[in-house]
Amino acid sequence: MSSNVSLSTPRDGENSLRRPSTYRFLMGGLVFSAVWSIFAGARDPASWIIGIPAVVAAAWCYASLAQDRRHRLSLLALVRFMPVFLWESFKGGIDVARRVLGPRLRVDPGLLDYRLGLTLPSARVFFVDLVSLLPGTLSADVQGDRLRVHALDRGLDPAGDLRRLERLVAAIFGDDGAMLRS
């Protein structure tokens, strides 16, 4: 079974701000048009009065901001990741609801540092957003390789959970950075 989808791009620069690539702009436009037609329905032409400007703006943002060199996404790893993600976000919602709905607030908030193992920019963004959906953790700042994590309860050490999650993300993006440091 083929489990790889190519997300390769023809050329890349080093800087985060540079001329948008035409290839990315067109691919982004195609994907965002599909998303718009799912949301608004493609049959009503009037929906494109808002849809076309929105799709063009989104594609331009994507083409200007996307930073990754060519790499592949593993669908198999994504499928493996999905049940973990659903279960963790379920636990995250239950956990925070129990903490705030009880007669006494059960929180002991504080900041802690976590060293990022991921190296690809898109994998990092994905992971940083995921951290906020896990029980008890919120990604608060990124500076270099250091992710500042806000914990709702300092008593629960989330570093092990974060490392486990980071490995799952690394497998999806084919990023070997997280595997090198353990």
Next chain:
Amino acid sequence: MDVADWLSAGFIAAGLVFFVAGTVGLLRLPDPLSRLHALTKADNLGLLLIALGLLVRNPDPLLGLKLGLLWLLVLAAGATGAHLIARRAIRADGEGAQ
């Protein structure tokens, strides 16, 4: 009411509990960073449960795709927004009023 109606009502009621929890958290938690926890996590689960409740009532694959995609977009927007607010809150600490 048949089984699907009860199931749908159950999902939606459970979803509402999480939206209430998110709002209670926003009001009760002591600092901006802690409040973001309640908003990102409780509301996400609430939205997922309400979407499931609607799908049980009208099990259409296109609607499922639409609600699933909507959920993912809300997750991405919520987590990214929370991160940006948190970063601003941390970096503004000790720098004086902006």
